[in-house]
Amino acid sequence: MSSAITKPVELLMSISNHLVAILAGGLIAAGTAAGAQDYYSKNVGVMKHIPGGTFQRDSNPANLSSLREFRLCTTEVTTAVFAMVMGYDPRKTDMIGLSEPAGEISWNEAISFCNKLSVLEGLTPFYTINPDNPNNYATVSDWSANGYRLPTETEWMWAAIGADLENPGDINRTGYLKKFAGDTGSNTIDECAVYKGETAEHTCFTPKLPNELGLYHMSGSRWEMCWDLFSANPPEGELFNHTGPAASEIKVFAHVLRGASVNNTAAECSVLSRIGVLYNRIGYNMGFRVARN
Numbered sequence: 144m145s146s147a148i149t150k151p152v153e154l155l156m157s158i159s160n161h162l163v164a165i166l167a168g169g170l171i172a173a174g175t176a177a178g179a180q181d182y183y184s185k186n187v188g189v190m191k192h193i194p195g196g197t198f199q200r201d202s203n204p205a206n207l208s209s210l211r212e213f214r215l216c217t218t219e220v221t222t223a224v225f226a227m228v229m230g231y232d233p234r235k236t237d238m239i240g241l242s243e244p245a246g247e248i249s250w251n252e253a254i255s256f257c258n259k260l261s262v263l264e265g266l267t268p269f270y271t272i273n274p275d276n277p278n279n280y281a282t283v284s285d286w287s288a289n290g291y292r293l294p295t296e297t298e299w300m301w302a303a304i305g306a307d308l309e310n311p312g313d314i315n316r317t318g319y320l321k322k323f324a325g326d327t328g329s330n331t332i333d334e335c336a337v338y339k340g341e342t343a344e345h346t347c348f349t350p351k352l353p354n355e356l357g358l359y360h361m362s363g364s365r366w367e368m369c370w371d372l373f374s375a376n377p378p379e380g381e382l383f384n385h386t387g388p389a390a391s392e393i394k395v396f397a398h399v400l401r402g403a404s405v406n407n408t409a410a411e412c413s414v415l416s417r418i419g420v421l422y423n424r425i426g427y428n429m430g431f432r433v434a435r436n
Contacts, residue, residue, distance in 0.1 A: 178191075178192065180192035184216075185264075186224060186227070186228065186260060186263065187216050187220060187433060188216060188218060189217045189357075190215065190217075190433075190434075191214060191215055191217055192212065192214055193212060193213050193214065193215050193298070193302050194306055194307065195209075196312075196315065197210075197314045197315070198300070198301055198306075198307075198314065198315040198316070199314065199315065199317075199318075201319055203379070204316070205379070205381070206381075207314065207381045208297045208301070208381075208382045208383075209381070209382070209383050210295075210297050210298060210301060210384050210385075211384055213294070213434055213435065213436055214436070215358065216432040216434070217353070217358055217359055218244075218360065218432065219245070219359075219365055219430045219431065219432045220256065220431055220432060220433065221242055221244055221245060222234060222244070222246075223242060224245075225245040225256060228260050228263060229255070229256055233245060233246075234246075235425070239427070244360070244430040245430050245431075246365060246427045246428060246429060247426070248425060248429070249422065249423050249424060249425050250398045250423075251280045251281070251422050251423060253293060253368050254281040254293065256291075256431075256433075257269060257291040257292050258270050258272060258291075260290075260291045260433070261290030261291050266288075266291070267285070267289050268288065268290045269283070269285070270282065270283065271283075271284040283386075286436070288436070289435065289436060290435070292370065292434050292436075293368055293370045293433070294370065294432070294434040295369060295386050295387065296370075296371040296387060296399045296401060298369075298434060299401045299402070300318075300401065300414060302354075303321075303358075303362070303401070304321055304324070304414055305324075305354055318414065319414065319415060321413070322409075322412070322413055322414075323336050323362040323412045323413065323414070324402070324414055325355065325361070326414075332362070334352045335351050335352050335354065335363075336351060337351060337363045337364050337405050338362070338403065338405060338407055338411075338412050339405065339407055361402055362402050362403060363402070363407070363412050364402075364404060364405055364430070365402075365405070365429060365430030365431075366400035366401070366403060366418065366420075366430070367402045367430060367431055368398060368400055368429065368430070368431040369387075369399040370387065371385075371386060371387025371388070371398065371399045372388050372389075372390065372398060373387075373395075373398055373419025373420075374392070374393060395421070396421065396422050397419035397420055397421050397422070398420060399417055399418075400418050400419070400420050400429060401416065402414075402416065404428035405428060406427075406428045
């Protein structure tokens, strides 16, 4: 396959054409109408309101996580939107289309995107960027800031399991058992996820059904970046608005990825799937979706 990348002028024209087509088809908002508590961005589409609540993280009933309400984009950030906001094409090869979720980007680039998108929309940037120290590239400036950010690992899992939609107000004690985001017990993973072995003809942008909250591709497609630093041994017990371990508690500056990718098997698309990635690593199968308070 050719490794040629679109030239700057051609890229801007191509992005413009792609965005017109995407907006015309409603795909940038994943076909999801914005509800009363949702937020609509002309750049990334619908940010679904995710209610606060409590859920059981794994098979241990004592491992409960409680979190505040937030908003999460219904889709992953596409290559076209990333390039429009950042001013450059992140692709190193032509393996990824403009309409597909952005890949071949690092965690640091995702953080920069969040800040630039915030400025573009007149919001307060969430992160303070320190380019001179890649090990501490981004520090939270203000958790009350209204700008874009990456979801925490807790937020990501809560959204992936459908929050408390089945029993509003109750603790979700069974969501962690879902084999994939959107798993109802009577449907199949093929209906909701793009994953390895499904079909060679599908791409990461192949339309699939959303989960209970209207979120698309939470399993498969791209591993999704989270804010948290990665620890192979997550904490036990009750957690409240957890944002991951402190930098002093880890040895390697890696961040959490959730949800698996198009390169993973169906068994690896469980809502529990998680790995860590270095802040500067670039991978075809790594992408992100944005969150807001």
